[in-house]
Amino acid sequence: MKKPPLLPITEPLPLQLPYPWQESLWQSWDQRRQAGRLPHAVMISGAEGVGKRRLALAVANRLLCLDANALYPCGRCKGCELLASGSHRDLYQLRPADKSRFILVDPIRELSRALAKSGQQGGWKVAIIEPAEAMNNAAANALLKTLEEPDGKTLMILLSSRPSAVPATVRSRCQKWVMPLPPRELALPWLTAVANSDACAAQLDAAGGRPLLALSYCSGDELAERAKLRSQLDELTAQSLSPLQLAEQLGRSGEPPLHWFKELLEEALRALSCQPGDGRRGLHELFALRDATAEAIGWLQRGNNPSLQSVWETLLLRWVQLPTAAASR
Ligand SMILES: [Zn+2]
Structure with a gap:
């Protein structure tokens, strides 16, 4: 049988600490830990890119660390x-x-069996389920029993950017930790230090205040990825690539290409609006496509989860029909 993914976790995890904007949540959690009042299950919810996974790993690291009295x-x-x-x-x-x-039922059953046994190191057992909304109904039902009657020192951490998509039966059995967007005065210094750049404010804005997403915008790889998107759009114009093929590729690339696409449209808008008379053909369509792209980004940032591939299909089909794109063929 194919082994379910990462059960138990085998990726090296050097010391995991909370991000600066997670400190108050961390301190109140640690007070409960030191007082022996920990729940058996928590659900950490918040937008993509605010560090839910890091907080879960830091909590796991704290529980599995043998120096029980330290804050970290x-x-x-x-x-x-x-x-x-x-x-x-x-x-x-x-x-x-x-x-x-x-996330299907068999890995959940395997997890439940593993959590029913004593920990190999004799202490806590921690399980991270990410994203919790990926559990299908059978998987969520299978998890319920473990959530209700966990073995002693067990903590299950469910991560979700769409908690309303997690069955209420599962949610009601978890303590809820809600991670809001980090305050800018904490996010920007962190981003500046980690990206080693003083020019991160625009990236933080483009990422809607989500520091980890902003960091991906600051990385050097982004420049190459942007150039790749530009040449893929050229291929669309030259009809050597179809909108549906490109949508399938971009659907797997996360949110950043949507921002780059919006920026490319804005660049084209600026160029087009400088043209005299007839040269401005397609200006309204271009504006409308830029607005549709911004709207799609807004859905994602509000924690909605439309299929990225279908978002791209809609946008790219409109893009190839722009008079400017059609005229250059
Ligand atoms: Zn330790």
Whole structure:
């Protein structure tokens, strides 16, 4: 049988600490931990790109660290070292298998069996399910029993950017941690330091205030990716690539290309609006397409989850019909 993804987790996890904007959540959680009042299940919800996964990993690291009195995991004990080498067997993670959008029932059953046993290191067992809304009905039902009657030192952490899409029966059994957008005065200094650049404010704005998404915009790879999108659009114009083919590719590339596409449209708008008379043909269509792209970005930033591929299909089919694109063929 094909092994479910990352169960238990085998990727090396060097010391995991919360992000600066997660400090108050962290401190109140740690007070409950030190007082022995931890729930068995939490659901961390918040928009993509605010660091839900890091918070979950930091919580896991804190629980699996053997220095129980410290606020943060120590990074030196056996528990921390096993995590750093990817060989701690008491941290589990479930994500959709490759090419699937769903977490299915068999991996959930396997997780439940694993959590029913004692931890291999004799302490906590932690499971991260990401994204929780990817569980299909059978998987969510299978998880309920474990959520209701977990074995002693067990913590299940469910991550979701669309908590309303998680069955209410699952949600009601989890303590809720809501991660709002980080305040700019915490996000921007972090981004500036990590990206090693003083010019990150625009990227933070383009990412709707979500620091991790903004960081992906700041990375050097972005320039190459932007250039690739531009040449793919040229291929569309030359009809050597179809809108549906390109939509399929871009549907797998996350949100950044949508922002670049919007910026390219704005660039084209500026160029077109400088043209005299007839040269401005297609200006209204271009404006409308830019607005539609901005609207799609808005849906994603508000935590809605439309299929990226269908968003791109709609936009690219309109793009190839623009008078400017049609005229250049
Ligand atoms: Zn430690």
